[in-house]
Amino acid sequence: MALATDESVHELPEMTPMGNPLDWSWLRGTRAEWGMNPVPSRRGLTMMDIATGTYGEVLEEPPYRSMAPRGADIDEDTPDMGYILNHKSQVWADNVVELYEEAVARQWSSTRDIPWNELQELPSDIEHAMCQLCTVLTEIEMIATDLPAKWMWRMNHHFVEAKMFLATQIMDEARHADVFRKRALANGGGLLLSGSGDESLLRSILEAKTYTQASALLHLLGEGFILDVFRQGELIAPTHVEKKIFRLSMQDEARHVAYGTMHIRQAIAGDPDVADEIHEALDHGEQFLIEFGTSPVLSSALAILLGGGSEHIEDKGFPMQSLLATKIFTSYLARCERAGLNRIDRTDLPLELLGIDIDAFDRTGV
Amino acid sequence: MSDRVNDLAFYQDLADLMNAHPDQYETLGEVDFTLGVLMAAEGGNDLRLRLRFEDLGCADVSPLSEGGEASCDCWLEGDTDSWGEMFDDITTNGRATGRRTINSLTLVGDRIDVRGDDPMGVDKFFRFNQTIQQFFDGAAQLAPSSA
Ligand SMILES: [Fe+2]
Ligand SMILES: [Fe+2]
Numbered sequence: 001m002a003l004a005t006d007e008s009v010h011e012l013p014e015m016t017p018m019g020n021p022l023d024w025s026w027l028r029g030t031r032a033e034w035g036m037n038p039v040p041s042r043r044g045l046t047m048m049d050i051a052t053g054t055y056g057e058v059l060e061e062p063p064y065r066s067m068a069p070r071g072a073d074i075d076e077d078t079p080d081m082g083y084i085l086n087h088k089s090q091v092w093a094d095n096v097v098e099l100y101e102e103a104v105a106r107q108w109s110s111t112r113d114i115p116w117n118e119l120q121e122l123p124s125d126i127e128h129a130m131c132q133l134c135t136v137l138t139e140i141e142m143i144a145t146d147l148p149a150k151w152m153w154r155m156n157h158h159f160v161e162a163k164m165f166l167a168t169q170i171m172d173e174a175r176h177a178d179v180f181r182k183r184a185l186a187n188g189g190g191l192l193l194s195g196s197g198d199e200s201l202l203r204s205i206l207e208a209k210t211y212t213q214a215s216a217l218l219h220l221l222g223e224g225f226i227l228d229v230f231r232q233g234e235l236i237a238p239t240h241v242e243k244k245i246f247r248l249s250m251q252d253e254a255r256h257v258a259y260g261t262m263h264i265r266q267a268i269a270g271d272p273d274v275a276d277e278i279h280e281a282l283d284h285g286e287q288f289l290i291e292f293g294t295s296p297v298l299s300s301a302l303a304i305l306l307g308g309g310s311e312h313i314e315d316k317g318f319p320m321q322s323l324l325a326t327k328i329f330t331s332y333l334a335r336c337e338r339a340g341l342n343r344i345d346r347t348d349l350p351l352e353l354l355g356i357d358i359d360a361f362d363r364t365g366v
Numbered sequence: 367m368s369d370r371v372n373d374l375a376f377y378q379d380l381a382d383l384m385n386a387h388p389d390q391y392e393t394l395g396e397v398d399f400t401l402g403v404l405m406a407a408e409g410g411n412d413l414r415l416r417l418r419f420e421d422l423g424c425a426d427v428s429p430l431s432e433g434g435e436a437s438c439d440c441w442l443e444g445d446t447d448s449w450g451e452m453f454d455d456i457t458t459n460g461r462a463t464g465r466r467t468i469n470s471l472t473l474v475g476d477r478i479d480v481r482g483d484d485p486m487g488v489d490k491f492f493r494f495n496q497t498i499q500q501f502f503d504g505a506a507q508l509a510p511s512s513a
Binding site: 043098102105227231232243250255257320337 | 393394395396398420421461463465467469470473474475484485486488489490492493494495496499
């Protein structure tokens, strides 16, 4: 109970000089926990450090649908804000608080942290391919910004750390759109072709009927793919400047994937029937991803970059592309398993064509 | 530098370097990650070690027992030659370049592979990758010519 014991609290005015009523109940004592003394960790005072007592109790089904902060003494007649995601399993992930702190600690600046003045003039085909890849990446990064933004305002404020994490994702994606746009323009090139074939995947993410379906499509499938593209990005980067761009972006992307994997796990644990709706979304999503990943524009740009030039598309570019595709989908299927989702027995992905040996797949290793 | 690649003390030197310069890691942010390194060498001079990264430093460098890698978030498995090439490249260029960054070396997985029992642990290798690379890049400062 919060209670001020000073005698002066009994002699407080009931009205402002303007005649407006004053409520001193918060000073005389509330039902909220008082006297919290969280101990900062070595890195400072984290959200984990203050998750003590009722402040750290994330309820499965909070009684209010208001913007009231969790742990506060909430008025019984607090207004319903119309949130539709009111169950913990609909938004939460066991690692979300740590991921939020990690995201805050590991923010970077595309303006400051990339050595732009060390870019080098590149052969024309490589520069074009890099600019084409940056065009595609800029396009999809903004979808990954729009998606959390679309759902956040429908999430019960009780799950504030999940909303805070998604806010960091929005910032991360904005920075990715920013850094790839900058790279496209920074070295004598520019943006190239925005193909029409990218729409199916991106639209299916944005138009998913539930947040958990959207999260499976974005965090688990789409961003899992982009995480691996960023890994490849470093391999194909012509100079250390691009390497740093891809590596720093990859770190952010891995956080988004980590949230999505554990969110899907939480969603299924909370309501096993949800697995069916996720499977349905991924049935379509995987086909769209294959379409997207093999789109003539993206795959031709990647083939040049992986080959190290247009003269090595066939002897180096294509073989490397198919080798990496195997890794991309193996990692994806392993994450699905971790999320509690058995896609191996259900997927229509051409596993054999992708070089994935189901018998050798141990469902844990990647 | 490659002559020290399977010497545990070399990694302790890298850790000491990191711990002496937290400012250089500050913009990259804090880390919470345990990485195993399993290095196979001809002649049986294998090295198995555990690197524990906490906050802005490397809190522990210790030998890893047989099977001890299961206690790590993930581990890197490869031959000493691949590691040696990375450290030689770092010494020559001041940082890992081209296809000799730790991320590039593990991408295909033919020479050094990133492995783990849990995909979430493996993904930590990606979440903290720039910090790990900078840690290894410290080898350039340990090289005799720059001492
Ligand atoms: Fe992104
Ligand atoms: Fe992302």
